[in-house]
Amino acid sequence: ILNCKKWFLKYLFFKICIFVGTFSYMKIEKLIPDNDTFSEDDHFSTNASTPLRKDAFKLSDDEKIVLIQEHFKYILDTLGMDLNDDSISGTPLRVAKMYVKELFGGLHPDKKPKASIFKNSYKYGEMLVEKNITLYSTCEHHFLPIVGKAHVAYISNGSVVGLSKINRIVDYYAKRPQVQERLTLQIVQELQKVLNTKDVACVIDAKHLCVNSRGVSDISSSTVTSEFGGSFKKEDKKLEFLDYIKLDTDFNE
Numbered sequence: 001i002l003n004c005k006k007w008f009l010k011y012l013f014f015k016i017c018i019f020v021g022t023f024s025y026m027k028i029e030k031l032i033p034d035n036d037t038f039s040e041d042d043h044f045s046t047n048a049s050t051p052l053r054k055d056a057f058k059l060s061d062d063e064k065i066v067l068i069q070e071h072f073k074y075i076l077d078t079l080g081m082d083l084n085d086d087s088i089s090g091t092p093l094r095v096a097k098m099y100v101k102e103l104f105g106g107l108h109p110d111k112k113p114k115a116s117i118f119k120n121s122y123k124y125g126e127m128l129v130e131k132n133i134t135l136y137s138t139c140e141h142h143f144l145p146i147v148g149k150a151h152v153a154y155i156s157n158g159s160v161v162g163l164s165k166i167n168r169i170v171d172y173y174a175k176r177p178q179v180q181e182r183l184t185l186q187i188v189q190e191l192q193k194v195l196n197t198k199d200v201a202c203v204i205d206a207k208h209l210c211v212n213s214r215g216v217s218d219i220s221s222s223t224v225t226s227e228f229g230g231s232f233k234k235e236d237k238k239l240e241f242l243d244y245i246k247l248d249t250d251f252n253e
Contacts, residue, residue: 048185050107050176057108061100068096103138106175113172115194116162127199127237129153129244130166139210140177148206148222151245152187155231157197166191180204184225198230201241 059067073083073092081088105111130152137146150170154161173186184204191200203226212219231237 048182048189050178050182050186052107061108064100065093065096068099069093072096102175104176106172111172113165113168115165115169117159117194118162120156120158120160124156124160127153127155127241127244128160129241130163131245131247132249133167133170135170135174135204135206137174137178137180137183137206138176139208140179142210142214143177144209144213146174146178146180146206146208148204150187151203151205151241152191153201153232153241153244154191154195154197155199155237157195157199159195159197161191161195165194169194180206180208180223180225184227188227188229192229199232200230201228201232201238202226203242203245 069092072095076083076088076091083089083092131149133150133152135146135148135150138144139146152166152170169190170187173183173190184202187202188200192198203224205222205224207222211221211223228238228241232241
């Protein structure tokens with residue numbers, strides 16, 4: 001009888017261990033995305049608006065820097081980095097300032113460039129193309145750089161915009177966590193609103209370090225996106241714009 005009791009207690013303990021282990025695994029499993037329903041390279045984008053919460057600007061920039069600094073400090077500590085090292089001790093603050101003031105400065109509507117609009121008094125009726133605009137952004141899926149060129153064109157509807165403002169609009173929408181498709185749309189839609197015309201087009205050719213430096217690690221590929229509005233949807237206008245992009249305009253030689 002004593003041996004039966006011992007055997008039963010061992011069996012009961014074994015079953016409890018299995019139950020606790022299974023329950024713990026199920027809790028952890030819920031935190032891990034199902035690979036059948038979500039791939040790390042899937043792109044989710046419902047519209048051309050940057051996904052921001054309603055309280056996104058409740059905190060000041062300085063308050064955000066303090067919080068991000070602490071969170072990044074925790075990331076480094078979790079990775080096993082020695083935060084007392086002279087080279088690393090200031091990194092959390094540097095990263096926090098860079099995120100808020102530089103890389104993601106375009107999130108704040110107060111930093112949106114004011115477009116200088118002028119009347120098209122000289123009656124210029126052809127397309128205006130601003131090409132090879134240097135573009136730096138950040139992939140919102142892996143928080144790695146997107147580096148490339150933007151080419152923008154419009155046909156005046158009675159108004160013209162200061163040339164530098166096109167570059168500033170590109171830079172404003174690039175300075176936030178982005179996907180290239182949304183960035184292309186945002187540039188076109190903003191210029192359509194500013195110029196009061198649908199005749200705006202944009203092509204972006206960029207390298208994504210989330211593709212080049214990780215995952216498939218393809219260092220030679222680039223991504224091209226385009227958006228053609230108004231008369232740029234017509235084949236002749238579209239081809240004219242694309243031909244201008246091909247022009248060799250390297251003035252450094």
